[in-house]
Amino acid sequence: MTDPSTMPMPARALAVKAFGITDQGKVRTSNEDQFLIAELTKSMRVRQTSLPEPRMQVGEDHAHLFVVADGMGGHQAGERASGLAVVAIEHFTLNTFKWFLGSSGSDVQKVLAQFQSAISGADARILEEAADHPELTGMGTTVTMAFNLGTQLCVVHVGDSRAYLYRDAHLDQITQDHTVTAEMVRNGTLRPEEAAGHRLRHVITNVVGGTEPGVTVEAHALDVQAGDCLLLCSDGLTEMLSNEAIAATLHSEAVPELAAKMLLSQANEAGGRDNTTVVIARFDPAG
DSSP states (O other): OOOGGGSOOOOOOEEEEEEEEEEOTTTOSSOOEEEEEEEEEEEEEOOOOSSOOOSEEEEEEEEEEEEEEEEESSTTHHHHHHHHHHHHHHHHHHHTOOOOOOSSHHHHHHHHHHHHHHHHHHHHHHHHHHHHOGGGTTOEEOEEEEEEETTEEEEEEESSOEEEEEETTEEEEOSOOOBHHHHHHHTTSSOHHHHTTOTTTTOBSSOEESSSSOOOOEEEEEEOOTTOEEEEEOHHHHTTSOHHHHHHHHHHOOSHHHHHHHHHHHHHHTTOOSOEEEEEEEEEEOO
16 A cells, blocks of 8 residues: 555645736737637536436636737738637647646646647648738748646747746746847847847747748746746737836736736837737636
8 A cells, every 4th residue: 555645745726817918009000919818628518317417517627728929911911820820729729639638747748749739730721821812921920828737837939929927026038039139149149138129129030820831839848836927928018018017017916907907008108019918827726
């Protein structure tokens, strides 16, 4: 018999509260951003039974999916690209994704691999749409996506939208920017303080869609704990607000809806030069 004192303690369940908001800003005439917040559950539809029980039953496991996509291409092509990407991810999650996994390292890697495939599928779908409609040639989108099950958080990413984790008054950027200037900073040819005003800061080097097939998908796996906040956002937020300003708002407002609306308002007050999308998820002890 296994000694109970030597068995690993199960991770405490976390309650997830999330809110998303998007806005075209003060300069752009349309909004090419899209976002998604979704909850995944096990469900069973009872067709016939002799028992007095509900016809629809839902399991105890709950997972959460968060997506931000920032389209590009102009003339509504960017809006089309970001929309196609989100719909492709939804379709993949409903029909292909195997999310009833454990919390072992190999299972987490399987989740990451599946979502990397999902983004590759979105890339192919956008290129297919552009081939059928030449006026949309070159359209593309960023995709920053996070999947949470229990205390596990999986993040996959393409482009210059961002994922952050806010914990204990510290804001840490999970993802890297896939831009010319960010690569210059990483290889030491540009100082970080020079990147903000650089003329190439908006040139994206890795995109879902675009002009060539194939995409490189960045992937991360990490643990979340009670009190953590996940922030996904398009660059309309980070172009207008510093990391310090974002952290200050997350510190002052714990409710995701209020914090997201505050960040959006602050971005617009600072100039609102681009579409802005904010998705915030807070993890608290269950119950």
